[in-house]
Amino acid sequence: MNINTTKIISLLFFIFSAFYLYTAYQIQVFAFDENAPFNARTFPIYLGYAGLIFSGLKLILPEPNTIKVDHKNLEYKKTGILILIAIIYGATILKVGYFLTTSLFLFASYYFLGERRWILMFLLSFPFVAAFMYLLHGILDIYLRDPFLQSIGVMG
Amino acid sequence: MIEGILIGLTTALTFQNIMMVMVGCFFGTIIGMLPGLGPMTAIALMIPITYGFDPATGLILMAGVYYGAVFGGSTSSILLNAPGVPGTVATSFDGYPMAQQGKAGKALAIAAWSSFAGGTLSAIYLLFMAPSLSKVSLSFRSPDYFALMILGLTAIAAFSSKGQFLKAMMMVVLGLMLASVGQDSLSDITRFTFNNMNLTDGISFVLVVMATFAMSEALTIILKRNDPTSAAKQVSLTELGSIKINKEERTKMYKSIPRSSVIGFLIGVLPGAGATIASFLAYGMERNVVSDEEKEKFGKGSVNGLSAPETANNAACSGSFVPMLTLGIPGSGTTAVMLGALLGFGVQPGPRLYMTNPEIFWSIIMSMYIGMVILLILNLPLIPYIARILAVPKNYLIPLILFFSVTGIYVMSFNNFDIYLMIGIAVVATFLRLYDFPMPPLILAFVLGGLMEENLRRSLLLSNGSWEFLWDRTLTACILATTILIVVWHIYKTFKRKN
Numbered sequence A: 001m002n003i004n005t006t007k008i009i010s011l012l013f014f015i016f017s018a019f020y021l022y023t024a025y026q027i028q029v030f031a032f033d034e035n036a037p038f039n040a041r042t043f044p045i046y047l048g049y050a051g052l053i054f055s056g057l058k059l060i061l062p063e064p065n066t067i068k069v070d071h072k073n074l075e076y077k078k079t080g081i082l083i084l085i086a087i088i089y090g091a092t093i094l095k096v097g098y099f100l101t102t103s104l105f106l107f108a109s110y111y112f113l114g115e116r117r118w119i120l121m122f123l124l125s126f127p128f129v130a131a132f133m134y135l136l137h138g139i140l141d142i143y144l145r146d147p148f149l150q151s152i153g154v155m156g
Numbered sequence B: 001m002i003e004g005i006l007i008g009l010t011t012a013l014t015f016q017n018i019m020m021v022m023v024g025c026f027f028g029t030i031i032g033m034l035p036g037l038g039p040m041t042a043i044a045l046m047i048p049i050t051y052g053f054d055p056a057t058g059l060i061l062m063a064g065v066y067y068g069a070v071f072g073g074s075t076s077s078i079l080l081n082a083p084g085v086p087g088t089v090a091t092s093f094d095g096y097p098m099a100q101q102g103k104a105g106k107a108l109a110i111a112a113w114s115s116f117a118g119g120t121l122s123a124i125y126l127l128f129m130a131p132s133l134s135k136v137s138l139s140f141r142s143p144d145y146f147a148l149m150i151l152g153l154t155a156i157a158a159f160s161s162k163g164q165f166l167k168a169m170m171m172v173v174l175g176l177m178l179a180s181v182g183q184d185s186l187s188d189i190t191r192f193t194f195n196n197m198n199l200t201d202g203i204s205f206v207l208v209v210m211a212t213f214a215m216s217e218a219l220t221i222i223l224k225r226n227d228p229t230s231a232a233k234q235v236s237l238t239e240l241g242s243i244k245i246n247k248e249e250r251t252k253m254y255k256s257i258p259r260s261s262v263i264g265f266l267i268g269v270l271p272g273a274g275a276t277i278a279s280f281l282a283y284g285m286e287r288n289v290v291s292d293e294e295k296e297k298f299g300k301g302s303v304n305g306l307s308a309p310e311t312a313n314n315a316a317c318s319g320s321f322v323p324m325l326t327l328g329i330p331g332s333g334t335t336a337v338m339l340g341a342l343l344g345f346g347v348q349p350g351p352r353l354y355m356t357n358p359e360i361f362w363s364i365i366m367s368m369y370i371g372m373v374i375l376l377i378l379n380l381p382l383i384p385y386i387a388r389i390l391a392v393p394k395n396y397l398i399p400l401i402l403f404f405s406v407t408g409i410y411v412m413s414f415n416n417f418d419i420y421l422m423i424g425i426a427v428v429a430t431f432l433r434l435y436d437f438p439m440p441p442l443i444l445a446f447v448l449g450g451l452m453e454e455n456l457r458r459s460l461l462l463s464n465g466s467w468e469f470l471w472d473r474t475l476t477a478c479i480l481a482t483t484i485l486i487v488v489w490h491i492y493k494t495f496k497r498k499n
Helices: A005-025 A042-060 A076-096 A098-112 A118-123 A126-139 A147-151 B002-012 B015-033 B039-050 B055-080 B086-100 B104-138 B142-160 B165-179 B205-223 B228-237 B247-269 B274-289 B292-297 B303-319 B321-327 B333-344 B358-391 B394-413 B416-434 B440-462 B474-498
Strands: none
Touching: A005 A042, A005 B165, A042 B165, A042 B440, A076 A098, A076 A147, A076 B205, A076 B394, A076 B416, A098 A118, A098 A126, A098 A147, A098 B394, A118 A126, A126 B394, B002 B015, B002 B358, B015 B039, B015 B055, B015 B358, B039 B055, B039 B333, B055 B086, B055 B104, B055 B303, B055 B333, B055 B358, B086 B104, B086 B205, B086 B274, B086 B303, B086 B440, B104 B247, B104 B303, B104 B358, B142 B165, B142 B274, B142 B440, B142 B474, B165 B440, B205 B394, B205 B416, B205 B440, B247 B274, B247 B303, B274 B303, B274 B440, B303 B321, B321 B333, B321 B358, B394 B416
16 A cells, blocks of 8 residues: 555654643633633643644545655665754864864765765865854854863964 | 925935945845844844934934845745745745756846835835824734735635645634743743743744744754655756746736735835735735736746835835834834834934934935935845855755754744754654645745734724624724625636646
């Protein structure tokens, strides 16, 4: 049996809406607000029902034009690696600092995407990030946390 | 009024103020181009600098930044499909497909001319209509706003993706659900935070827009790298194309600009509505009035589809100054930041502002026109250089898009959680895009979520919990009738297409 992915997404959205609705009913409101015409849970409850209705309709109504995605042609591996690098980048940016992590993130991303022009890769990572940091931190006065540069005395 | 205009001209045409408009437009364009750093960030950054000037000069600088950032935002929408601000989301519908067809230069030129025309026309409307328009905007009540937001969301769901109304409505609901995370604006009760302190203030707009547009776009490009259908698109992306607009395209713009500027200006005047609704409504309206042949081109690189939202969002920028200056109610998030600056100067906006401080009121209006001219002079010659970003190979462009997205979030919150959340939303959005779930309805719903709840709250409290407020006022009923008409028309068209 060929399972329609759009229907599966609609089913997931239906379950998500049901969970959202359940959580909306659990929102604690003040005692004096409990029977008010509008309180903190009113709008989310309407949204939960709206989600159930639209995803339910999508589930039961026939699909006019089914979307077919050719999974063989999709680059899951490279996309996965890129997401993983981004997660590592996010995890280290605060502890290590903006300059080093961003430069390494860019360098690693270029490499995993198949780039091998080392000089260009270097120029578009370390000096590029330094220039961008100067624009943000030096000219626009946007604070950038960087323990690494602070530890070596480059940043005040 | 003539006296006021002369006072305004005298103030706006001083060397210092012309320089302020130029500097503001230039920096605004650059900051607006960077995904994640929109006009609000740009203006907020300018506030400490403006306190060194007199109020008129300070506001002129901020107005220049505003216009520049809106134009810069459309540039990133067209070239990267990464709108930095919600007001330029509609620009990407046809601007980005046009860039993919190798007409990036043309798309940017159309955007520049449309922005100029929209901004200029609305500055003229503002000049003559400001006093009476403030009275009109005062007549809008919460039920009207609520109905107007329903109309905006339905319109975008109906028009954003052909034959995908239910999918679009699911995205609208998802956007509203995301907007409901965090503290309730009135009671401060936390909702859907699951005891996570990082979610107490809700999810930021920049995070959602970066995740659903910039990041998911980058991931989709990598994912579909070997797809033969998208490979052709990637080749054409490296072509800039001419910036010349031919006669046929000019004719289309001549028709689209006047009507979009009117709708943009009028929507901009409504407090809280702003450039986002204006651009979406102008896009929807334009699609309704053009020929069937042109209609088919919408979403695939239509000149009308690009010109209309670009005109409207700039017109709305001028319009949004009306409630801010005359009522003290900001017309958009950006004018809200400017309102804060105005109060910092010790200037109290209200109906008497243009009597007590005419130089501020009129010089801003005059500098809007000057700003539009400067923006055009600055940006048209720069288009070939701006568009060179397309020539960057995908191996470099994709990491750079991810880098700008993460930086946008990082400088806002200095929080790992926000980065993880952004990556998570981007992965889900990439998967949804594969199956043609449209993202623009999600973004508009997310932006309007808070306002929508606020207006529904007021309406229900005033009507003591009864839903009669939806048809009690003629204006509310008319807006809702238009919404129903759009839905019925959409169902009819789908049915007709099937047959």
